[in-house]
Amino acid sequence: MPKSIYFARQPILDISGRIFAYELLYRSSYEQGFSKINDERSATAQVLVNALNLVKLKDILGDAIAFINIDKELLLDDMILSVPKEKFVLEILETVVVDETIIKRVKELKDLGYRFALDDADCSKEYILNFQAIFEYIDFLKLDISILQEDQLTQFLAIFKKFNLKILAEKVETQEEFDKYKALGCSLFQGFFFAKPDIIENRRLDPEHIIILSIVRHLQKDYDIDEVLHMFEQNVALTLQLLRFINSAAFSFRTSIKSIRQAITLLGPNQLRSWLLLISYANPLHGPKGVVNPLFLLAQTRSNMMQSLCKIIYKDECTNTLLEQAAFIGLLSLVEALFQTPIRVILEELNVDKEIINTLILHEGNLGTVFMLVSAVELFDIQSIESFINTLSITHEEFSLAIQEAYEVTEKFTSSLSIQTDSSI
Numbered sequence: 104m105p106k107s108i109y110f111a112r113q114p115i116l117d118i119s120g121r122i123f124a125y126e127l128l129y130r131s132s133y134e135q136g137f138s139k140i141n142d143e144r145s146a147t148a149q150v151l152v153n154a155l156n157l158v159k160l161k162d163i164l165g166d167a168i169a170f171i172n173i174d175k176e177l178l179l180d181d182m183i184l185s186v187p188k189e190k191f192v193l194e195i196l197e198t199v200v201v202d203e204t205i206i207k208r209v210k211e212l213k214d215l216g217y218r219f220a221l222d223d224a225d226c227s228k229e230y231i232l233n234f235q236a237i238f239e240y241i242d243f244l245k246l247d248i249s250i251l252q253e254d255q256l257t258q259f260l261a262i263f264k265k266f267n268l269k270i271l272a273e274k275v276e277t278q279e280e281f282d283k284y285k286a287l288g289c290s291l292f293q294g295f296f297f298a299k300p301d302i303i304e305n306r307r308l309d310p311e312h313i314i315i316l317s318i319v320r321h322l323q324k325d326y327d328i329d330e331v332l333h334m335f336e337q338n339v340a341l342t343l344q345l346l347r348f349i350n351s352a353a354f355s356f357r358t359s360i361k362s363i364r365q366a367i368t369l370l371g372p373n374q375l376r377s378w379l380l381l382i383s384y385a386n387p388l389h390g391p392k393g394v395v396n397p398l399f400l401l402a403q404t405r406s407n408m409m410q411s412l413c414k415i416i417y418k419d420e421c422t423n424t425l426l427e428q429a430a431f432i433g434l435l436s437l438v439e440a441l442f443q444t445p446i447r448v449i450l451e452e453l454n455v456d457k458e459i460i461n462t463l464i465l466h467e468g469n470l471g472t473v474f475m476l477v478s479a480v481e482l483f484d485i486q487s488i489e490s491f492i493n494t495l496s497i498t499h500e501e502f503s504l505a506i507q508e509a510y511e512v513t514e515k516f517t518s519s520l521s522i523q524t525d526s527s528i
Contacts, residue, residue, distance in 0.1 A: 109503040110163065111483035112510065114397055115170065115271065115293045118285055122397055124192065126293060127169040128483040151177070151186065160190055162511040165518060170194045170220055170243075179208055188217045192243060197223040201233050209237045218242045220271070226255040231262065238266050243291070245271045248284060260288050295481070297397050298440045312442055314338050315379050320454045322372040322379075328364070335363045344382055353519040373427045377406075380434045383441055398437055403516060406433030408477045408509035409470070415501040416473065432462055432470055433477070480506060 112125035129151065151171065160169075170192045177183055178195065186193070193212070199205065209219065220243035221234055234241075244263060246256065260270065272284040275294035284292065318334050321327070335342045342363055349360050349370070360366050367375055384399035409429035413421050435455070439446040450460050461467040466475050472491070479487035492502055 109480075109488075109499070109506055110510065111480050111506075112163070112169075113293060113481075113483070114295075114297075114401070115291055116297065116397060117292075118290055120297065120397065122167050122400065123291055124168045124170055125164060126194075127164075127171050129171075130485065151182075159511075160187070162514055163507070164190065165514040168192060172196055172222065175199050175205070178205065178212075183212070184215075186217075188215065192218045192220050194220040194222045194243075194245070195237075197221070197225070197230070201236055206236050209240050213240045220245055223247045223273075224259070225250055226252075226259040231259075238263070238268075241266070241268050243269050243271050245273050245293070246284075246289070247274055248272050248280060249274045253287075256287060295401075298401060298437055311341075312383070314341060315383055316449070316452045319376045319379050320452065322376040323454060326372055328367055331367060332364055341382075345378065348378060348382065351519060353516050373431070377427075377431055377434055380438070380441075384434075384437070398440055400513065400517065402434050402437045403513045404509060405436055405477055405481075406430045407512045407516075408480065408506065409433040409473055411505040411509045411512075412473050412476060412502075413470075415497050415505050416495050417469075428459070429470055429473065432459060432474060435459065436463055436474065 109130055111128045113128065114122055115124040115126060117123045168190055171186070172194050173183070174196050178193070178199070183193070195209075213219065219237075219241050221241055222245050224230060224244055224246050226246075246259075263270070269291055270289045271291035271293060272280075272289040273293040275281050275284065275292045275296045277296050277299060280294075281292055281296050314334070314337075318331060321331050321334065335345075345363065345366060346360065349356070349366050356369065360369065370378065381399065381403070384396055384402050407430075409432055410426050413425060413429045417425065435450070435453075438449045442449050447460070447464065450463070458468060462471045462474060465471065472495070476488070476491040476495075479491065488502075492499065
């Protein structure tokens with residue numbers, strides 16, 4: 104059995120911006136190379152079953168469900184029955200040739216309660232002819248928008264109106280693409296478009312953002328606690344929001360924190376500035392109320408992954424100061440999307456140290472390398488991941504445990520918070 108499995112999870116959002124599911128990508132460190140299709144019979148099945156045995160799904164997925172790729176061998180192998188049908192959608196790869204055996208198997212699993220998706224639909228006649236015999240059993244159709252023409256899509260969607268399935272647009276990279284395919288009838292979206300806003304130079308920051316940026320800027324070395332306290336006192340809503348955060352189950356303080364001065368003293372400036380950024384992610388100024396911003400989850404994951412990787416890369420040399428800096432870099436990495444302003448402008452507003460700026464923009468220094476590895480994990484760029492593992496002299500087992508830890512910490516932290524998204528700051 105493989106000693107380590109590494110995961111990446113890519114978000115799938117609904118039209119309201121809620122996390123609906125994740126596509127769960129996985130790989131055994133013992134596989135020679137990786138692709139969606141594995142030539143060895145049932146190799147993918149074995150990796151998946153090992154993964155299910157090695158991790159707690161709740162710690163990786165939270166309350167979301169997961170889409171997983173399955174090839175013909177896995178579909179026909181009884182190992183598939185080990186996959187919890189309540190938590191997984193079986194995503195049939197576009198290379199599967201549908202015959203009577205496949206039709207019978209899909210119907211059998213559908214009767215048992217399994218859900219299916221078709222991967223990488225390309226709107227071609229060949230694709231439709233191949234899969235039309237199982238359309239009635241399919242719950243989700245995944246469209247690869249990078250290879251589609253709009254006129255093709257319009258005709259293709261008309262074919263599926265009589266089927267009870269949801270259309271998922273994958274590889275959505277911009278807000279413009281999200282709006283376009285939403286208008287065309289897609290109801291689910293996969294990609295990191297929410298982290299890539301349309302940036303407008305010289306955009307004026309919202310007053311609420313200015314307040315948070317000002318406080319974070321003042322939480323530098325030799326900060327004046329009275330001045331920071333005064334800034335909080337000028338914004339009661341922000342004060343209440345922070346108190347809700349630090350009195351949540353995410354913290355283990357023996358008594359309730361009842362004042363901002365007490366919070367500042369206990370948390371310290373480094374943690375406090377991180378929490379201020381988290382509040383911003385958790386409470387977006389724009390978007391539907393009651394929806395947790397996916398930027399919050401992504402920022403938390405990046406922050407936790409930066410820390411967990413630093414622990415294994417730098418080992419005994421990994422100080423608390425380095426971990427705090429790594430965590431802060433993870434949170435800062437998405438401020439451009441959060442504030443919809445060029446990242447250099449935001450970092451200058453925050454009076455961020457030049458070394459951190461170079462890490463985020465130029466990927467310089469040791470933490471710049473760690474940040475690039477985190478980015479490779481997000482995209483599940485196997486070639487880059489393998490290169491970084493070799494360069495950093497870490498084992499596959501260490502790496503997989505670090506990634507797993509980051510996902511677990513994110514989910515446990517998120518579930519322990521009562522995030523109030525209906526109160527502005």
